[in-house]
Amino acid sequence: MDKIQPNLVLKNGEVYTVDRKRSWADTIAITDDRIVFVGSFADIESDFSSEVEVIDLEGKMVLPGFVDAHSHPSHGMDYFGNINLYQLDALEKYKLEIAQFAQRNPDAPAYRGGGWSDSLFPTVGPSKDILDTIVPDRPVSIISYDGHSLWVNSITLEKAHITQDTPDPDGGVIGRDPETGEPNGTLRETAMNLVESVIPDYSTDERVQALLAYQEMSFGSGVTMTHDAMLDAQSIAAFNRLEADGQLKMRFRGSITMHPDQPIDEQIQNILEQRAQNQHPRFQTNTAKIFVDGVVEGGTAYLFEPYAHRPDFSGVPIWSGEQLLEVFPILDKEGIQIHVHVIGDAAAHIALDGLEKAQVENGVRDSRHMLTHLQLVTPEDIARFQHLNAIGIPNPYWFKIDDYYHKLALPYLGQHRADMQYPMKSFFDAGVVMASASDFPVTIPFDPLIGIQLGMTRSEIGRVDAEILWAEERVSLEQMIASFTYNGAFANFLENQTGSLVVGKQADFVVLDKNIFDMSETEIAETEVLLTNIAGQEVYKSENLNSQ
């Protein structure tokens, strides 16, 4: 064979390539940004000089770099450096964090942050009174961990002129006192926009800092590529700044959010212009984001059958079925990929109707439209994904019976639907490409090894007695790995560059301390990422990896 002249060789490993045959190797060699050899060390031993860096993996595992097919790196500001309620589990802890943040930032004109959960305030949402006692004198706005609701204080409502008489906007809900009708401080979905003018926007600097922090977090988790599923002009500016400063290390693809109440043709024109402008190999925007509905916990998911706690109400879509029938064929025709947020079964249904119309009008194309979250989907609609070549973007981190299930899913959906959340195996069985995602900052930490374990076990990590959420929908390790690697690359039209360890592709890979095929599925989440490389560049290295 020709000499390959690598500059890095990893030998004596357990290399799971995720190639078409799902083959294994013991050695992978890299020249500059590319993989030049995958196979047995004996076959290349004599091919390179002794100066080449050789890492003896001593049986450690190598996988393609992980792909997170739906995440919000450009919305990390609420997590990194502001009021941070993520991962706190009690109202008292919320209050303490808010008070301490206010104390540390006495001069800020307003406070922002994120991470509160509806599970602490079932159905009504958090009250402005709680914030008023801590911060009475300037606006406070804290976004919920799922990004679909805002908690604000009285002064924010006053400055935005939101009163008893303000009607709910289309696609939104102003939380109210049930007796007086007075706004209570919770704003859901499009109602969040009502306070936009009162809350100062994040600066590009703050956005860049959050993106840098996000990249570092990703590298430690082995994530080498992410789809940012909610871009706007400000976040695109931050990505472009990062690129100009040479700090764009990961591969990013992104969706630009469209709004049903703004002129469609102008929005499509903007997406086409952005697509032409953002053509960096590490940052491209070829996708439109459509929120068809909201979330179950906000009562904003669009369901076939009424909510269990409101027998007269099954949710209202943010985009109507008629609008989707009109817009999807246009986007598809322009070659714009569509990334659709669907939580309720009726939302998935009307989104698929829109994709079907696009296929009827434009013919079968390699469009790779994506439907994400997929909390409730009927078996008939799962079959339609396959016919329409739609890609599923599930969030396996949520596949468990936990507080969310008991405090929100059960009371809102009732037992039957709560037990049929997040189908997964049915999609694989139907031949649908499934690309897993964290939805960061909804999920923190977003280590894909946690997602892989949850996709296999569908039960809470670290609890022996944990119940299983819909046991029939558990999937295999091979399927979970594919969903976090090759399938994510495919969903982003990057399968010729990344997503599997094949000669000629970019050297995006991770080294894990153990082979996850050789352990109980309940131990996978504890596996450590030791090394992360993107295009042959080391972006993360644990001190537990010895190089020689």
Ligand SMILES: [Zn+2]
């Ligand atoms: Zn999202």
